[in-house]
Amino acid sequence: MNESHFFTLLWTGLIFVLHLAVAARAVLRPHREPASRMAWIVVILSVPLLGVIAYLLLGETNIGKRRAHAALQAIAQIPPITETPGWDAVAALSSVPDDYDHLFRVGHSVNGFAPVGGNLATLTKDSDAAIDAIIADIDAATSTVHLLYYIWLADHNGLKMVEALRRAASRGVTCRAMADGLGSRAMIDSPHWQSMKEAGVHLAVALPIGNLFVRALKGRIDLRNHRKITVIDNRITYCGSQNCADPAFLVKARYAPWVDILLRFEGPIVRQNQRLFAADWMAEVDEDLSDLLLAPIDPPSSHGFPAQVIGTGPTIRNSAMPEVFESLIYGARKHLFITTPYYVPDESMQEALCACARRGVETTIIFPARNDSFVVGAASRSYYRDLLEAGVRIHEYHGGLLHAKTLTLDGEVTLIGSANMDRRSFDLNYENNILLHDPSTTAALRARQEAFLAESRPVTxxxxxxxxxxxxxxxxxxxxIGPVL
Incomplete structure (x- = not known):
């Protein structure tokens, strides 16, 4: 055997061992469905070297040891919400009807946030009205303004928000603004970001990317903070699908208008959203917000409703978001109405929706007719046949890109927030949602869903x-490809 032949055999053997080792890692990795493990093994073994590289970059939900430690440390540092002065009065109003108590128990298992009563909510008219409402509250703020966005654009609405923060900071309001390092990269790199800093706004970047090569070695680049959180004066919060941008959404204008939804809340639920923001902020910034979190709480409204914040992500309990969705789907008895722009479910969620319709629940889902992600749009449509055969009503929205993520059931319960019904929201993104029980607020959401339906066409x-x-x-x-993600 000549030397060249020897080194060829040695190299081939090393490559073979490398592929087997990475395939074994894929088999042993926890929190993976069998279909996902099988898909990755096929990729690893059938695509020499590239399959190994793809798995090391994208095969594991790895945010990086340092960041994971910082995120968990921030959560541990936050004082229990029950230590908040006045919280006993909140607990006395936190009852949920027995028929729905089990749904809130699932949410409680995610972050330790129990449902809290005495909340009030207002549904904003549209995206522009939502931004205007936030800016009005910022202009009236007297102590603190906290913002977190996945996407913050330097367009009309985005710059209105910049100016509102600058005004608030100039009059002595403590303003903290955070934006995702990928979704808001253009704003972060713009002079507008620097202008806020110069005006006294405290700024932070969620999951900054930095050097692409170094970042890829430390953890997945595509694990993002997809949350949209606004908390003002510790007494007002917003929750929904609205990013800080115009409906025209210039970065993807061909799909415009982007149709979003946002609820404005007052009451004890604000403190749970504040804690979610604080955990994200303290993971990136060396600043303890405990004193703010323990500020006395205003008496809750005796006419308010129970609600609960559910914050999920790669450093939170695995499978939390799909468990919440599936519990709500199985909890429906009469009506289930969902709007979501991105639908790439796991098997159990697809089966839950089919079972929902088969047991006689009127089950309706609206998807956008034109999806900004060709891949997600195509994958979503692959599930249509089974859903339709089970009796699910499917409609496609033609009035723009329906970006609203809403779920209402039986005219009493609503879930609203940032999470989509896809594997990215299930496993890779930090998301924030609010689950509430209130016939009045649910009726308002259901009316908005019906308005979306009026601009949609049925799929048969x-x-x-x-x-x-x-x-x-x-x-x-x-x-x-879904299980490979």
Missing amino acids: LEAVNTWPIGIRFRNNLIAM
Whole structure:
């Protein structure tokens, strides 16, 4: 055997051992569905070297040891909410009807936030009205303003927010603003970001990217903070799908308008959202917000409703978000109405929706007709046939990109927030939602869902059966990629 042949065999053997080692890692990795493990093993073993590199970069929900430690340390540092002065009065109003208590127990298991009573909510008219409402509250703020956005654009609404923060800081209000390092990179790199800093606004970047190569070695780049949190004066908070941007959404203007939804809350629920913001802030900034979190709470409204913040992410309990969705789906008895822009479910969620319709629950889902992600749009449509055969009503929205993430059930319970019904929201993103029990607020959300329905077209099983074989093949093939994520 000559030397060249020897080194060729040695190199081949090392590559083979490397592939087996990475495949074994994929098998042993916790919190993976069997389909996901199998998909990754196929990729690793069938695509020499590239499969290994793909797995090391994208195969594990790894945010990096330092960041994971900082996130968990921040949560541990936050004082228990029960230590807040006046919290006993809140606990006395925190009852949830027995029929829905089990749903809030699932939410409680995620962050330790129990449902709190005495809350009030107002549904904003549209995206522009939502930004205007936030700015009005910022202009009236007297102590603190906290903002966290996944996407913050330097457009009309984005710059209005910049100026509102500058005004608030100039009159002595403590303003803290955080934006995701990827979703808001253009704003972070712009002069507007620096202008806020110069005006006295405290700024932070959530999950900064920095050097791409170094960042990739420390953890997945595509694990993002997708939350949208606003907390003002420790007494007002907002929750929904609204980023800090115009409906025209210039970075993806061809899909405009982007149609979002936002609720304005007052009451004890604000303190839970404040804690979620504080955990994200303290993970990135060396600043203890405990004193703010322990400020005395205003008496809750005796006419308010119970609600609960649910914050999920890669350093929170695994499978938390899909468990919340599935519990709500199985909890429906009469009506279930969902709007979501991105639908790439795991098997148990798809089965839960089918079972919901089969047991006689009127089950309706609205998706956008044109999705800004071709891959997600195609994958979503691969699930249409099974849903329709089970009796789920599917509509596609034609009035723009329906970005609202809403779920209402039985005219009494609402889930609203940032989480989509896809694997990215399930496993990779930090998300924030609020679960509430209130017939009045749920009726307002249901009316908005019906307005979305009026601008949508039904998708029938007959229509799906006429899709060309090439379209069906493409959709199903793309959906097969889902478990690899």
